[in-house]
Amino acid sequence: MTQEYIEIRGARENNLKDVSLRIPKRKITIFTGVSGSGKSSIVFDTIAAESQRLLNENFSMFVRTFLPRLPQPDVDAIENLSMAVIVDQKRLGGGAHSTVGTITDISPILRLLFSRVGQPYVGPANMFSFNNPQGMCPECNGTGRRLCVDLSKALDMSKSLNEGAILLPGYTVNSMDWTMLVQSGPFDPDKKLSDYSDEELEQLLYGKARKVATQFGGKTVNITVEGCIEKFTNKYIKRDVKTYSERTQQAVAPYISEGPCPSCRGARLSQAALNCRINGLNIAEMSSMEVGQLIRVIREIDDPVAAPVVKALTERLQHLVDIGLDYLTLDRETDTLSGGESQRVKMVKHLSGSLVDVTYIFDEPSVGLHPRDVHRLNGLLQKLRDKGNTVIVVEHDPDVIKVADHIIDVGPHAGSRGGTIVYEGNFQGLLEAGTLTGIHMKRPLQLKHDYRQPSGKLSIKDATLHNLRNVSVDIPTGVLTVVTGVSGSGKSTLIHEVFLSQHPDAIVIDQSAVGVSTRSNPATYTGIMDDVRKAFASANKVNPGLFSFNSKGACENCQGLGVVYTDLAFLDSVKLPCEVCGGRRFKEEVLAYKLNGKSIADVLEMTVEQALDFFQLIQLKEVVRKLQAMSDVGLNYMTLGQPLSTLSGGECQRIKLASELHKKGSIYVMDEPTTGLHMSDIGHLLGIINRLVDAGNTVIVIEHNLDVISQADWIIDMGPDGGSKGGQVVFEGTPAQIIHAEQSITGRYLMHALN
Ligand code: ADP
Ligand code: ADP
Ligand code: ZN
Ligand code: ZN
Numbered sequence: 001m002t003q004e005y006i007e008i009r010g011a012r013e014n015n016l017k018d019v020s021l022r023i024p025k026r027k028i029t030i031f032t033g034v035s036g037s038g039k040s041s042i043v044f045d046t047i048a049a050e051s052q053r054l055l056n057e058n059f060s061m062f063v064r065t066f067l068p069r070l071p072q073p074d075v076d077a078i079e080n081l082s083m084a085v086i087v088d089q090k091r092l093g094g095g096a097h098s099t100v101g102t103i104t105d106i107s108p109i110l111r112l113l114f115s116r117v118g119q120p121y122v123g124p125a126n127m128f129s130f131n132n133p134q135g136m137c138p139e140c141n142g143t144g145r146r147l148c149v150d151l152s153k154a155l156d157m158s159k160s161l162n163e164g165a166i167l168l169p170g171y172t173v174n175s176m177d178w179t180m181l182v183q184s185g186p187f188d189p190d191k192k193l194s195d196y197s198d199e200e201l202e203q204l205l206y207g208k209a210r211k212v213a214t215q216f217g218g219k220t221v222n223i224t225v226e227g228c229i230e231k232f233t234n235k236y237i238k239r240d241v242k243t244y245s246e247r248t249q250q251a252v253a254p255y256i257s258e259g260p261c262p263s264c265r266g267a268r269l270s271q272a273a274l275n276c277r278i279n280g281l282n283i284a285e286m287s288s289m290e291v292g293q294l295i296r297v298i299r300e301i302d303d304p305v306a307a308p309v310v311k312a313l314t315e316r317l318q319h320l321v322d323i324g325l326d327y328l329t330l331d332r333e334t335d336t337l338s339g340g341e342s343q344r345v346k347m348v349k350h351l352s353g354s355l356v357d358v359t360y361i362f363d364e365p366s367v368g369l370h371p372r373d374v375h376r377l378n379g380l381l382q383k384l385r386d387k388g389n390t391v392i393v394v395e396h397d398p399d400v401i402k403v404a405d406h407i408i409d410v411g412p413h414a415g416s417r418g419g420t421i422v423y424e425g426n427f428q429g430l431l432e433a434g435t436l437t438g439i440h441m442k443r444p445l446q447l448k449h450d451y452r453q454p455s456g457k458l459s460i461k462d463a464t465l466h467n468l469r470n471v472s473v474d475i476p477t478g479v480l481t482v483v484t485g486v487s488g489s490g491k492s493t494l495i496h497e498v499f500l501s502q503h504p505d506a507i508v509i510d511q512s513a514v515g516v517s518t519r520s521n522p523a524t525y526t527g528i529m530d531d532v533r534k535a536f537a538s539a540n541k542v543n544p545g546l547f548s549f550n551s552k553g554a555c556e557n558c559q560g561l562g563v564v565y566t567d568l569a570f571l572d573s574v575k576l577p578c579e580v581c582g583g584r585r586f587k588e589e590v591l592a593y594k595l596n597g598k599s600i601a602d603v604l605e606m607t608v609e610q611a612l613d614f615f616q617l618i619q620l621k622e623v624v625r626k627l628q629a630m631s632d633v634g635l636n637y638m639t640l641g642q643p644l645s646t647l648s649g650g651e652c653q654r655i656k657l658a659s660e661l662h663k664k665g666s667i668y669v670m671d672e673p674t675t676g677l678h679m680s681d682i683g684h685l686l687g688i689i690n691r692l693v694d695a696g697n698t699v700i701v702i703e704h705n706l707d708v709i710s711q712a713d714w715i716i717d718m719g720p721d722g723g724s725k726g727g728q729v730v731f732e733g734t735p736a737q738i739i740h741a742e743q744s745i746t747g748r749y750l751m752h753a754l755n
Contacts, residue, residue: 003024003025004024004025004026004080005022005023005024005025005080006022006023006025006047006078006079006080006081006082006359006390007022007077007078007079007080008020008021008022008023008042008046008047008075008077008078009075009076009077009078010075010076010077011041011042011046011073011074011075011076012074012075013041013042013045013046013073013074013075014038014041014045014419015036015037015038015041015415015416015418015419015637016038016041016042016046016074016419017419017420019038019042019419019420019421021042021408021421021424023047023390023392023406023408024390024405024406025080025082025390026357026385026388026389026390027385027390027391027405027406028381028382028385028391028393028403028404028405028406029390029391029392029393029404029405029406029407029408030393030394030395030400030401030404030406030407030408031043031392031393031394031395031408031410032394032395032396032401032407032408032409032410032437032678033409033410033411033418033422033436033437033678034411034413034414034418034436034678034680034681035414035634035637035650035651035676035677035678035681036414036415036418036634036635036636036637036638037410037411037412037413037414037418037419037678038410038418038419038420039394039410040363040394040648041419042408042410043361043392043394044086044361044363045073046073046074046075046078047078047081047084047359047361047392048084048086048361049070049073050072050073050075050078050081051081051082051083051084051359052070052084053070053072053073054081055083056070070576071576071577081359082357082358082359082390083355083357083358083359084358084359084360084361085350085355085358085359085360085361086361086363087343087346087347087350087360087361087362087363087365088343088346088362088363089339089340089342089343089363089364089367089648089649090339090342097130097131097142097143098333098334098335099287099330099331099332099333099334100320100328100329100330100331100332100334100337100345101287101330101331102131103334103345103346103349104316104320104345104348104349104352105316105349105352106313106316106317106320106330107129107287107330108125108129109309109312109313109316110128110283110286110287110313110330111125111126111127111128111129111283112125112309113278113298113301113306113309113310113313114127114128114273114276114278114283115127115128116305116306116309117278117301117303117305117306118276118277118278118283119276119277119278120275120276121276122272122273122275122276123272127270127272127273127276128269128273128276128283130142130144130268130269134270135269135270135273136268136269136270137261137263137264137267137268137269137270137271138263138270139261139262139263139264140261140263140264140268142268142269143261143268144260144261144264144266144267144268145258145259145260145261145266146258146259146260146261146262147237147256147257147258147259148233148237148256148257148258148259148262149168149229149232149233149237149255149256149257150254150255150256150257151229153167153254153255153257154166154167154168154228154229154232154255155167155193155205156193157192157193157194158192158193158194159192159193160188160189160190160191160192160193161173161178161182161187161189161190161193162189162190165192165193166178166181166228167255168228168229168232168255169251169252169255171228177228177231180214180223180225181204181225181227181228183212183214183215184207184210184212184214184225185200185203185204185207186200187200187203187204202227203227204227204228205227205228205229205230206227206229206230207225207226207227207230208226208227208230209224209225209226209230210224210225210226211223211224212225232252232255236252236256237256241256264284267282267284268284269283269284278301279297279300279301281297284331286298286330287329287330287331288329288330288331289329289330290326290327290328290329290723290724291317291320291321291325291326291327291328291329291330292321292326292327292723294317294329294330295314295317295318295321298310298313298314298317299314315352316348316352319348319351319352319380320345320348322376322379322380323344323347323348323373323376323377323380324344324369324370324373324376324377324486324487324488324722325341325344325345325348325487325488326488326722326723327467327487327488327721327722327723327724327725327726328341328345328488328723338368338492339367339368339511339649340365340366340367340368340369340487340672341368341487343362343363343365343367344365344368344377347362347365347380350384351380351383351384355389356387356388356389357388357389357390358389358390359389359390359391359392360384360389360390360391360392361392361393361394362381362391362392362393362394362395363394363648364394364395364396364397364650364675364676365377365381365393365395365400366395366396366397366399366400367649367672367675368487368672368704369487369704370484370485370486370487370704370745370746370749371399371704371706371746371749371753372486372745372749373486373487374397374399374400375399377400378399378400378403381393381400381403382403385405396674396676396677396678396679398441398679401427401430401437401441402427404426404427405426406424406425406426407423407424407425407426407427407430408421408423408424409421409422409423409424409430409433409435409437409438410422411435411436411437412435412436413436414634414636414637415607415609415636415637416607416637418637422435423435423437423438436678436679436680437678437679437680439680440678440679440680441679444754445706445707445710445750445753445754446710447710447735447736447739447754448710448711448712448713448735449736451479451713451714451734452478452479452480452693452713453478453479454476454477454478454479454713454714455476455477455478455479456476456477456478457474457475457476457477458474458475458477458499458503458667458698459472459473459474459475460472460473460474460475460494460498460499460502463494463498465493465497465498466490466493466497466727467488467489467490467493467723467724467726467727468490468493468494468498468727469727469728471490471494471498471727471728471729473494473716473729473732474732475499475698475700475714475716476698476713476714477667477698478693478696478697478698479693479698479699479713479714480689480690480693480699480701480711480712480713480714481698481699481700481701481712481713481714481715481716482701482702482703482708482709482712482714482715482716483495483700483701483702483703483715483716483717483718484702484703484704484709484715484716484717484718484746485717485718485719485726485730485745485746486719486721486722486726486745487722488721488722488723488726489718489719489720489721489722489726489727490718490726490727490728491702491718492671492702493727494718495669495671495700495702496508496669496671499669499700500669503667505666505667506666506667506668506669506700507660507663507666507667507668507669508669509653509656509657509660509668509669509670509671509673510653510656510669510670510671511649511650511652511653511671511672511675512649512652513644513645513647513652514644514647514652514655514656518561518643518645519549519550519560519561519643520643520644520645521604521640521641521642521643521644522608522630522635522638522639522640522641522642522644522655523604523640523641525644525655525659526626526629526630526655526658526659527626527659528623528626528627528640529548531620531622531623532547532595532600532603532620532623533545533547533548533600535595535618535620536593536595536600539593539594539595539596540593540594540595542593546590546593547586547590547593547600548560549561549585549586553586553587553590554585554586554587555578555580555581555584555585555586555587556580556587557578557579557580557581558578558580558581558585560585560586561578561585562577562578562581562583562584562585562641563575563576563577563578563583564576564577564578564579584601585601585604585641586599586600586601595618596614596617596618598614601641603640604639604640604641605639605640605641606639606640607636607637607638607639607640608627608630608631608635608636608637608638608639608640609631609636609637611623611627611640612624612627612628612631615627625662626658626659629658629659629661629662630655630658632658632661632684632688633654633655633657633658633661633684633685633688634654634677634681634684634685635651635654635655635658638651638655648675648676649675649676650673650674650675650676650677651676653670653671653673653675654673654676657670657673657688661688661692663697664695664696664697665696665697666697666698667697667698667699667700668692668697668698668699668700669700669701669702670689670699670700670701670702670703671701671702672702672703672704672705673685673689673701673703673708674703674705674707674708679707682705682707682708683707685708686707686708686711689701690711693713706749706750706753709735709746709750710735710750711735712734712735713734714732714733714734715731715732715733715734715735715738715746716729716731716732717729717730717731717732717738717741717744717745717746717747718730719743719744719745719746720743720745721745730743730744731743731744731746731747735750738750739751739754
């Protein structure tokens with residue numbers, strides 16, 4: 001069969017310099033190159049954008065009149081393109097009803113299995129779905145959670161009733177509710193609650209409404225009394241608390257917490273569904289097992305009726321195992337997954353699908369993967385290819401680059417100094433090509449030997465959360481500590497959840513989105529925009545407010561966004577450039593005001609590098625300092641006005657780093673800061689981190705990248721494996737020590753990379 005290609009001629013999006021290239025079909029092509037060189041401009045803004053546009057053209061004329069006319073990417077021609085599917089790192093939202101099982105389509109198959117061979121037989125597969133009225137627990141509507149009274153806040157067990165043991169609003173000593181409750185039973189008002197018998201407590205807290213005769217104001221009256229927790233629950237939890245005044249809502253809120261639903265105990269399903277079992281396990285129990293264990297349980301089901309369903313299930317579960325996600329459970333809510341985990345979960349869905357001749361586009365799929373697991377990812381990319389698909393991957397990891405059938409190296413540098421293709425061909429050729437990528441792939445790893453001495457330590461004691469069991473570990477201060485370990489070993493749990501809950505003053509630099517409004521951009525986020533507005537105002541003797549996107553100076557058609565969003569019922573919303581301002585965001589009269597010959601829109605179109613030159617010339621010192629920080633973290637190529645919503649996770653992380661760089665004596669926590677960085681950018685990043693540490697800061701980095709690990713002063717390695725097989729500290733020490741630590745998988749891979 002002759003090789004076919006996707007042909008791209010004359011691409012000019014963003015910084016692309018009339019680029020032409022060919023991507024072999026049904027092969028794995030990897031795009032690499034420094035950050036900002038133009039990889040995304042080719043892959044996402046040209047190839048994926050054109051595919052989406054072609055897709056819209058497939059609709060009938062009638063439907064198309066409802067669709068926006070997507071602008072053609074700036075390219076002379078693209079030939080031979082098939083439908084593109086983008087599998088990216090966007091977190092999977094979706095709330096409590098979206099889980100690993102639902103998103104991978106594994107849960108429907110598991111339900112089918114229960115409806116075929118579960119005992120006792122209960123009914124259709126819907127019976128086992130918490131998203132379906134037939135299957136959901138009626139108490140919690142399938143969320144598995146319910147609001148309840150927080151007993152630790154509601155009661156002081158060390159006190160008696162007379163001492164005010166009931167802390168709930170309305171139960172102060174001698175108040176009406178208090179008096180009625182105390183007189184309603186054989187309660188000793190001077191006995192500590194902790195000395196009450198179980199029956200007494202049950203009556204006091206949960207007693208159902210009952211009529212009792214009591215003395216009140218000198219008369220005997222019949223009143224209805226119920227336990228204090230029961231009453232509070234009926235009054236404020238079973239009813240919509242929003243129907244009360246805001247003051248009441250605020251008064252009761254501290255006593256209410258969210259806990260597992262008492263009826264289904266968090267399993268989300270009706271009792272009928274939970275009573276149905278296969279080999280002793282119900283569907284909720286199976287869904288809460290780690291995938292690696294579940295697959296063994298499913299394989300043991302030996303019933304000819306179930307055979308085809310068992311086969312389909314094990315095939316899909318195996319995909320999760322293959323990609324290093326064996327530590328996840330099917331009931332894990334997708335909004336708790338990391339970006340890298342989200343991308344791999346989405347990948348599994350596609351592997352099981354039956355589409356062929358699709359162009360799959362991945363954005364750094366190795367993010368979050370330990371070097372040990374990268375070969376599994378490679379295996380899945382190959383599997384997608386072997387099903388007859390074209391696989392395009394943007395990636396920096398040398399171990400992924402190695403499996404490419406074809407490599408396209410974009411460069412030579414970032415922004416205007418990039419935008420060309422500096423190498424196309426196979427891996428061997430790349431090593432000899434003399435490009436930045438080629439040079440760095442050949443350069444051997446160096447171990448650090450001159451370790452800094454810690455100034456003290458921060459202790460974590462007996463941490464028990466997720467898979468951590470009584471973990472105690474010291475983090476040295478004043479040095480660079482790298483936390484390593486395979487995916488799911490417990491790094492994020494240890495650092496983000498345990499350590500940060502004890503040190504809330506730490507500066508966290510992660511990959512979560514920055515900027516709250518659609519108008520945010522690097523200039524507004526870093527505070528540069530305020531100084532720029534003032535400079536424009538004083539140069540033109542007008543109000544600084546004119547130069548804000550939210551002001552009267554903004555284009556009225558797009559409200560200063562530069563684009564107009566159109567929402568579509570059955571597709572993602574699309575954005576089109578504003579027809580009035582042409583994307584320049586301001587009114588004509590505002591654009592007429594100049595600062596050193598440039599309008600406010602001209603300034604927002606400058607890259608950090610260009611802006612540095614411009615503001616140095618007019619000596620805006622504070623702006624220059626902030627721009628320099630952005631340049632230092634490798635964002636030279638970014639324009640000041642680029643909407644923050646278009647930034648990748650790695651870019652978000654670096655822009656946060658830039659705006660936090662000048663703080664001193666602090667604790668910094670970073671989560672995979674090398675995300676999105678080319679090997680040659682990592683040296684830069686390490687330079688910044690080292691400067692932070694040398695200035696007296698403590699830096700803690702979660703990282704899989706061996707270049708970073710090799711430069712640590714101290715390593716904390718979690719493991720030995722993921723999920724229930726992890727959760728321990730397997731090694732603490734220096735890089736030189738870890739390579740000899742037998743129990744450390746990370747040490748083994750570091751050793752391997754040194755040779
Ligand atoms: P890479 O994917 O290699 O990191 P990109 O293709 O994202 O690089 O960026 C290449 C150049 O195009 C950079 O100078 C970048 O600032 C610019 N660029 C990318 N996206 C946009 C955009 N939406 N608007 C303006 N400039 C952009
Ligand atoms: P790492 O950061 O090393 O990849 P994590 O700390 O994310 O590991 O995960 C450790 C274990 O805790 C895994 O078994 C994971 O599935 C589990 N886990 C992590 N976050 C949650 C969560 N929000 N809910 C339930 N389990 C979780
Ligand atoms: Zn329930
Ligand atoms: Zn406009």
